[in-house]
Amino acid sequence: MDLPHPFESDGDTLHEECGVFGAIALDDAAATTALGLHALQHRGQEAAGLVSFDGQEFYARRGLGHVVENFSAAEDIAQLPGSMAAGHVRYSTTGGSGLRNVQPLYAELAAGGFAVAHNGNISNSLHLRRDLVKNGAIFQSTSDTEVIIHLVATSRYPSTLERLVDALRLVEGAYALIVMTPNGMIACRDPLGVRPLVMGRMGDGYVFASESVALDVIGAEFEREVDPGEMIEITLDGKMKSHRPFIAQNPRPCIFEHVYFSRPDSVFAGRSVYEARKEIGVELAREKPVEADLVIPVPDSGVPAAIGYAQESGIPFELGIIRSHYVGRTFIQPGDANRHSSVKRKHNANRRLVEGKRIVLIDDSIVRGTTSLKIVQMMRDAGAKEVHFRVASPPTAHSCYYGVDTPERSKLLAAQMEVEPMREFIHADSLAFISIDGLYRAVGAEKRNNACPQFCDACFSGDYPTTLTDATDREDPQLSLPVGKVA
Amino acid sequence: MDLPHPFESDGDTLHEECGVFGAIALDDAAATTALGLHALQHRGQEAAGLVSFDGQEFYARRGLGHVVENFSAAEDIAQLPGSMAAGHVRYSTTGGSGLRNVQPLYAELAAGGFAVAHNGNISNSLHLRRDLVKNGAIFQSTSDTEVIIHLVATSRYPSTLERLVDALRLVEGAYALIVMTPNGMIACRDPLGVRPLVMGRMGDGYVFASESVALDVIGAEFEREVDPGEMIEITLDGKMKSHRPFIAQNPRPCIFEHVYFSRPDSVFAGRSVYEARKEIGVELAREKPVEADLVIPVPDSGVPAAIGYAQESGIPFELGIIRSHYVGRTFIQPGDANRHSSVKRKHNANRRLVEGKRIVLIDDSIVRGTTSLKIVQMMRDAGAKEVHFRVASPPTAHSCYYGVDTPERSKLLAAQMEVEPMREFIHADSLAFISIDGLYRAVGAEKRNNACPQFCDACFSGDYPTTLTDATDREDPQLSLPVGKVA
Amino acid sequence: MDLPHPFESDGDTLHEECGVFGAIALDDAAATTALGLHALQHRGQEAAGLVSFDGQEFYARRGLGHVVENFSAAEDIAQLPGSMAAGHVRYSTTGGSGLRNVQPLYAELAAGGFAVAHNGNISNSLHLRRDLVKNGAIFQSTSDTEVIIHLVATSRYPSTLERLVDALRLVEGAYALIVMTPNGMIACRDPLGVRPLVMGRMGDGYVFASESVALDVIGAEFEREVDPGEMIEITLDGKMKSHRPFIAQNPRPCIFEHVYFSRPDSVFAGRSVYEARKEIGVELAREKPVEADLVIPVPDSGVPAAIGYAQESGIPFELGIIRSHYVGRTFIQPGDANRHSSVKRKHNANRRLVEGKRIVLIDDSIVRGTTSLKIVQMMRDAGAKEVHFRVASPPTAHSCYYGVDTPERSKLLAAQMEVEPMREFIHADSLAFISIDGLYRAVGAEKRNNACPQFCDACFSGDYPTTLTDATDREDPQLSLPVGKVA
């Protein structure tokens, strides 16, 4: 099976916004980081950056496009010397002006160089930015991450570590950070642990990554997850120290990492993602059974749940939709091409298989619903007799403010209507979602603890685990970012 | 499921060398052709070309890389006006010098422009070339296809159609051709029908494509296959005429199109490719059963056979290997990375699933065996207790001379050893291939008719359906192509 | 002083179409050729090509733009190994399709590789091309030079040298050629010697170049001009043989090489170009004196004649027009910019010098007259009291068919009107041209021998030294070249 979502340019999917990777006390820190980032490519395909430190100087390179386009050549890596490196992959809007937002961000502070790679979202960054600018700070980017650097630069604490703690205490939202200073690397995760971050060992050195699969690919040993609220410091010569400078809270890791974001060969919150997804399929088959001839995944992300559904229901699993690797930009449409060809470039019905059959389609989620509609229609055009749609997550009815690119709430199909109108909208014979408790069971909990939920499931429940300062105070004109074309 | 083989840069797979597409009597001929070529991208990823004709002039564009990189933008298509167009995707060696070999080839003949796109291989092209050059012909490329043009240019027959017949009678080997002249399009297939070619209708116009999936994607109706030895002529205003100018022979379509080359959602030689592949898995489970816990495909091409194997054997189908979309060029290897990381960039073991299990791996073929070895080792490293390898084709022991890029015979593992030493070589607990009769059964025959085989299976059997003039006469120094760097 | 005309994109100048260079029996043939071509850059700025031969294979590289952009880097030159090389700079229309016309042209003939670089123009090439195509020849380019290759390829003579003679006997027009075969280099000049070609020695090797300055720049010794109608053959190991296979004619070297094309530090037809130009100024001062305060050259090509005019007349030479190096593509014009800013980007009046003065402007020629008009106006705007225009060549009233890019005759100002209306057109107080006999005196003859002119001066006299087959037979539709966009 393939990894999820290489390019989904039609705005009808959720996008993880970032992946981070760091390596320290390793001879080939930059090459290791490049390979690790490559394994995290599915978390951000628009740009990649890498910063290294050789004991004297910092070196940085960034580029639009994939890791392989920017960091696979020996000459690229040769320009990133040293035994410490960190990198970042990013999903972002395209365009030349994007380059200044490509992370790791870097600044020369009074105490020396400071680089930071961030996965997550700071939900009060506009407020912090406004106050910093009033005091003379000059921002280089429109990235929320940059407020962390300015907060560190202007903190009154003596050491960089204390300044970073000072900065993060002012910050609200979700973050998994990898920071580099001339003394070493600091990896930390917000007190709720919304976004993932794992630690591995490689010889005498350490590596950090957004997902465990990156450790597999580079050949490192998985050590453990960085704990929510933990700040791990590694010196240049490989000494490790763990700090817990924040007030302890109940963790709320993002449940959608299991549903969609993480690679199926990653382990998240102690559980195999593949297993969780297959189990979601099993739960779904129990909760929402249907009589049919074939179980068909919407490739690729629907595959594990479809296997689970098929195994539990006894209906055969078949590839009724074939997906092309060679997607990317939109083609100019010939006038005679039929209405669904943009979907067909990616997904094509396996007509001979589907003809005359009752099918169960399994997809990971419904966002706007436009793709689901096209896929149902494609199956009917191919001769399917009945099309039953089963979704491996509860209805997505709320926006994410913690680092996932969701459409505005008003564009989410589930924010506008109940399940039955949704079924009508996508023209399915039946439509059903896994229940929220079913989802919790599939990922290993008994059920959702509503008093103190075990995960962040705000996109389904609307139950946001932090305040959302910027979002609730959007009217202040001073909070708007410059929208000019200054690169 | 995804399509087979986006990039396999390690030389351990077989490569289809080309795909062709043509459109005539269509308002958006070039846009339609671009989209059709895109659906054939898996047949050739190194270069793409497109030629159009607007009733007055021919227009051509070619580029290295994918169709989407060269022909998706409106401004690219705007430079290819007219209601007739043909295109080609090519697998070839990289490098700047390649551009002159990118098809469709085009020449100004005395009767006007002449463009040709070719899938296949002319097995006496070096002999023909030598004779043409002796008579003053000047070749632009090192492509075998160019001999067809020179044979047409120097033929003594009056009309272009007759000149083309004259030329093809001198040609030995396999070809599916799309030709454009100022009068219209000619599509034809060699008398054995080794390489595929289908015809479709779109409004009042016609389209031709290497595989039926291209018709689905552009929204055309499948009409029928072009018959072996048939030459179909379509005038600019859409009149169709069929010619059969060659001596009739028993068809021998390439059986490997079923095993590997064609997209699973194509229909080839009257049979769904997906169905054929699944049936191969079923046959394999009957012929070569084994006790195990999981059936695991080597993604992506092994998936349908694995589904068939699982259904027949009752052993659960599971994704034990996760494949990354984001492959491409080789990364510089960090010194500490373990020995299998180059495979791991593409394929990663789903460790939690595999640990402690007896697994059956299903792959489409074994070429050199090096990838198979790495994958078996990867599964063992991930904790698999037993690794049984099942191959969805008979041993590949002979080179192809009909348009598939195979290693020299001496590099084919099955040309060097029997099955048991192969098993040792790849370190599997057991190894088995489908039988040649099993394969024939799976694709719809009762068994192989050895007196008059229904398919070309020379890569398995060594039974080549044509003479191989160049290959048997390699010593003639005048037959060698120039190897300089003249672009 | 600077060299003439780096970019004159407004069509109001004459353009040399090519420069050629060859080196044989030299260790660094390609590097020497690149440097030699660079010294000939003023003869063609649009594209450059280089072919080398290492005793086994030919290697070729071509590119749009200047020599320095394509052939200055060590890695470019490393791809052109061997002790024989030839190169070409070309003035041509821009655009991607141009690349196939970039010389040296190369073909694989039955006797081996054949490369040719050509300066000049074949005035019956369309007729020859039509006949070759009728016999099955396939042309790669729209270059007139390619007919030479096809004539060689289809000649019935046994040796390549004899085939080349056979081909050139069929050719009408002007050519200075450098040919490479696996046996060595052949340099030759048409029987009239219209276009220049010189030979130099460098160690044990030989070099050929369009102008002697290329020999100075690479550090070679000037040996002699290649004679009109001479064909010089040099073997790979440096043996030289001279052939004179054509019927002897009185030479007619292009007199415009003295007026404008050649670099002033070149020696052409036995005379220093700088000296000739200065002498033209002296003659002009004698023939067409005027009372004035300053002699001002139109830079850069008018400078030597202006020095001569000033020395002869006693009027001081001054830089009243300053020229910018940084020209090139046209800028978008701000609406408020005054009407002459496109000229001003190149030429700006030295206002403080010119104000209130009577000036004599010296330019090399008047083509369409539009630039002359703008320059006269610019001097008036800067305050000049009187503007007298003196031209260092006779009126240009006829097109060139021998390798110089002239506008159609109807666009030549001197083809439309006498001198007095031309004066009115450019708004000068007086206008005068050197006489044709004055020009002949300046370049070293006593006067023009009208019975048997010593130079080709057809652009002034209309006296063409060859027949002009294509030009007199333009109506034949079969003579037109394809104008599509086939690259």
Next chain:
Amino acid sequence: MDLPHPFESDGDTLHEECGVFGAIALDDAAATTALGLHALQHRGQEAAGLVSFDGQEFYARRGLGHVVENFSAAEDIAQLPGSMAAGHVRYSTTGGSGLRNVQPLYAELAAGGFAVAHNGNISNSLHLRRDLVKNGAIFQSTSDTEVIIHLVATSRYPSTLERLVDALRLVEGAYALIVMTPNGMIACRDPLGVRPLVMGRMGDGYVFASESVALDVIGAEFEREVDPGEMIEITLDGKMKSHRPFIAQNPRPCIFEHVYFSRPDSVFAGRSVYEARKEIGVELAREKPVEADLVIPVPDSGVPAAIGYAQESGIPFELGIIRSHYVGRTFIQPGDANRHSSVKRKHNANRRLVEGKRIVLIDDSIVRGTTSLKIVQMMRDAGAKEVHFRVASPPTAHSCYYGVDTPERSKLLAAQMEVEPMREFIHADSLAFISIDGLYRAVGAEKRNNACPQFCDACFSGDYPTTLTDATDREDPQLSLPVGKVA
């Protein structure tokens, strides 16, 4: 004549570091600025930038290379809307990391956008930077100009104008600045007026430029120089106000603008640059006469002085050295090329003219002396009997700290030896420089007023008009700039 120094890549010339241009209250502000910058291209060829403001937003584009490569196309200009724009051309070290130093620099301050283009050098920028960083400022570039922005951002004054005055009072050195804020444009010049800045009118709008020639080229009227210490404010609707916020000082404009930097068609400090240079030649002929046959300029910058020398001495002015336009990167040198070919690519002897003659070479200055040596040798190789070298400036014995890129003092030939050893070093028959009083006379003064010099002539005299804080305090390690490769 051509403009000075398009590319002098051998480090043996002085380089102006920048040119600035601004336009306000003009419909086509960006197009006008692009054309104006193009006229200033000789002041900086490595990079160019342009910022515009449309009343709402700022827009910026920057690029390595020439103005024409980045700002000539309609689509480039279309991205820079608005009626106010400023631009900058820069001489700098090459490389990707350079882009962040390309001006105008831009920042979002609390009061809105702030852009600045600077010609000059701040001689205490490292001290200022250190203090700003200590207080939490984060620098984006290594440009000295950025300290101005941070000083403005952190100033305690209320208005941007006052903040800018506050900032510039802390700054030491030379500057001609163009600043843009949402309210309009501010142009100002340091109290000594070291670097030039002129003001022009164009319809109802204003333009500012480093040199008057830019006004000629865009078709604006020259209004006056911006006075030393003057700050001119223009509102968006074209209202002008002049401020003089600094303590008055005696002006010290850079005398080298007359000798070399400015275009000869510019007017600087009230005097035509061409006239000044010719007058230098006249003075030089009087002070340092010699018996000779020809006066030969080292092109192009030596031409006006050579004309003056020739007119005063009566010795004929001749082009004994021909310069190629087509320079640029270094070519790989063929082994057989003689030792001076790198000079020969740029300068070639006009051998026929020079042979057997006694010549006077006129050059603008001697920096390291290596080029002078090669040129003298080239003239001897061409057969010159005697070579007399005359220099149009006094010996350059001191580095510049005000915006000109000079080699370290130890590399300046005149810092190491007297005139007679210099003559020996360059192998001339005689060598003489203009005296400092001669130079002052030529530019219009009676003589140098040693108590209060009329110009900055520190490169000749070592008499620096400001303190040089950074240069005298280099040891402080905190003053060093980061030298890593952080782009």
